[in-house]
Amino acid sequence: MKYFNTEGSCKPKEHYMVNLDDRLGYIKKMLVDRKKYFVINRGRQYGKTTMLRALAEYLKDDYIVLSMDFQMMSTANFADEQTFAMSFIGYVEELVSSEKESMEIIHAEALQALNSLKNQEEKTIKNMFQYISNICRKSPKPIVLLIDEVDSASNNQVFIDFLAQLRGYYLDRENRSTFHSVILAGVYDIKNLKLKIRPGVEHQYNSPWNIAAKFTIDMSFSSVQIAAMLEEYEKDHQTGMDVAKIAEEIYRYTSGYPYLVSALCKYLDEEIPDREGFGHSGDAWTKRGLDEAVSLLLKENTPLFDSMVKQLDQY
Template sequence: DEVDKSTDNQLFLNFLGMLRNKYLDRDVKGMTSTFHSVILAGVYDVKNLKIKLRPDEERKYNSPWNIAADFNVDMTFHPDEIITMLNEYEADYHTGMDKEFISNEIYKYTSGYPFLVSKICELIDRKLEKDWSERGVQEAVKLMLNNTEPNTLFKSIGQNLLNNKDFNDFMRSVSFDSKEYPFSAIDPMIELGLTFSIIKIENNKVRIHNLIFEDLIYNFYVLEELRGKYTSLRQNSSVYIQNGKLNMPYVIECFQSLIRNEYRKMDNEFLERQGRLLFLCFLKPIVNGTGFYYVEPETRDGGRMDLVVSFGGEEFVIELKIWRGEKYEVEGKVQLAEYLKTRGLNEGYLVTFSFLKNKTVQEEPEWVEHDGKRIYEAVI
C-alpha cells in the first residue's frame, strides 16, 4: 500500500524481484503451488518505482515490471456480498439481526469500501455489545468519525489533503462548493483522487467515494475554518442540549441571530458562497463527540443541500437552500416533506439564505405545516 511514498524502497523492490523469479521458476522446479498475485495499492505511478531500480544487470533482470498488469477488479463490497459476511457471523452468534436491512445500512455509509465495512462490523461486535440495528451502525460510524477509534486510513486522507494544495483545493470544491466535474482520464487531480480511493466516478461525474469520507472531509475543512477566520462560530454545546437531547430549533435560532449580527456587513456573493459552510462551522462544535452529520449526496447541488444530523438517538433533517424566489421556496418545502417521508420522520428544518436587499425577510423562525409534516423555517 503506497510503497512509492518511501524514500528508500530498494528492499521492497528486491522482494518483488525475488517473487518474480519464484513465479517464473514454478514449472521448472516442479512447484505444485505459488502465490496468485501481487497487488500494489495506492501507487502514484509505477514509474516512481522503476526509476529507483539500480542500473546493474542483476537488478534489471529481476525487474518485476515486465509481468505487471493493471488491476481493474472492483474491490468494493455490494449489499449482497455484505449479507454473505453477515450470514457467516449469524451462523455463529445467532443475534436475530435483519441481515438485508443491516447490509444496506452499512452500504449506505461505506459504499462498500472494504476497510470501512469491516471496521463497522468489528465495532458493533466488540465495542457496541453486538447491537446489529440501525442505531448500532450509526454508533459505529460515530466512533470512527469522532476519532474514538483512530485508524491509519483517515490519517492518510488528512495527509494527502495537507501535502498537496492543488488536490486540497480540488476536494474542497467537490465537497463544500458542490461543484461537478466530468470524468477525465488525464486530469491529474481526478487521477490522484482515484489513486487514493477518496473519489469515485458515478454517471461519468466525480463523487466523494462514500458518506464516511465525505463527513471526514467536511470536518477537515470545518475545523480548518474554526481555527482561522470563523472563531466566533465556536459554540458551547451545553446550552443547546437538554437531558441528552439536541434542541435543534434553538440551534437554528441562535445561528440566525449570529449571522445577522456578526456577518451582516459581508457582501452577498460571500454569503451565498459560504453560507452553508458557516452553518456547518456553527453546528460542528455542538454535535462533536456525541453525534455526527452527513450530507445526502442525491440532494446536493449549487442551491440545495440536505443535512442529516444524528444525535442522542434522534435524526434531524435540515435542508439548506439559497433563496431563488417564492416558487423555489415552495418547492423546497415539497422536497423536504417528501424526504422526511422516506426517512419516517414527522419534523424537518428549512434554512434559507436570502441575499436580496429589497426582500422582506421573515424576522423569526417559525413552525409551518406542509403535506402532513411540521417544518421549522428560518430565513437568513
C-alpha cells in the first residue's frame, strides 16, 4: 500500500504523489529536445530530486541519461583539477557500466577514457572533456547530463573550470560532440557563483554559465494537482472526504510547497485519526483535521522552517 512520503525523493510505485507527467513533457519538448543547458534552482524540499529522477525515466527512450549527484562526491574529489577530472570520468564510467545494450559502446569508451586519463601526465579538466567528447560522439543516442546537488561543488574553483568547459563545448557544438543537454539542480543560483569565488574582479569574467536557458516552470502544486493525488488516496481508503475542498484548503495553507503538501497529508493519514476528538479517518480529512495537522507541522518542523526563512532571505 502506498503512503505519503516526507523523507527524500518520492517514487511513483511507493508513494502517493502529485503526477509530474505534464511538467516532464514540457521540459522534454521545450528544453531537452532543444538541446538546452539549464539549472533547476529551488529551495530545499521543493521536489528537485523527485523531478530529476522522474525526468531521467521519462527521457530514457530517446536519450542516454547520466544522472549524477554531486553530494556523492566527497570534498576530496574537488580538491584539485586532477582529482576532479579522474573522479568525474570515474563517475561516468560507473554510470554507464550497466548491462544495457545501448550502454555497451559508451562503456568501452568511458573505460578507455578513464585509463587514458590515468596515464596522462596532465589530468586536466580540459583533457577530460576531450574524452567526454569522444564518448558523446560514439554514443548511439544523444547524452543528457543531470547533476543534482551542484551546491556541494559550487565553492570550488574546479567546478567553475568544469562549467567553463561545458560552456566552451556548448558554444562549439557544431564542431565537437558534447552533451546534448545539461541540467543542474541546486538551491543557489549558479549565475551568481563567480561573485562568491572571485570577489571584486567579477567584471573581468563572463559567467561560465551565461549560456543557461531559463527554467521558469512552477514546481509548486496547484489545488487541482493536489486533488488528483487525494483522489488516488481516496480510492484506496474511502474516507468520504470532500476531495476538491480539502485540496483547496491544503493549497491555501501551503501555497503548494511540495514538502508541506505531503507532510500535511501524512499527518492526516497517519496521526490525526488517533488523536483525541477524531474517531476515524473520515473525521481527519476535514477542515478541523487539517487545522490540527497544520499546528502539528508547525510544532515539529522548526528547523526546516528556519532554513526556509533563510532561503527566502537569499532570494
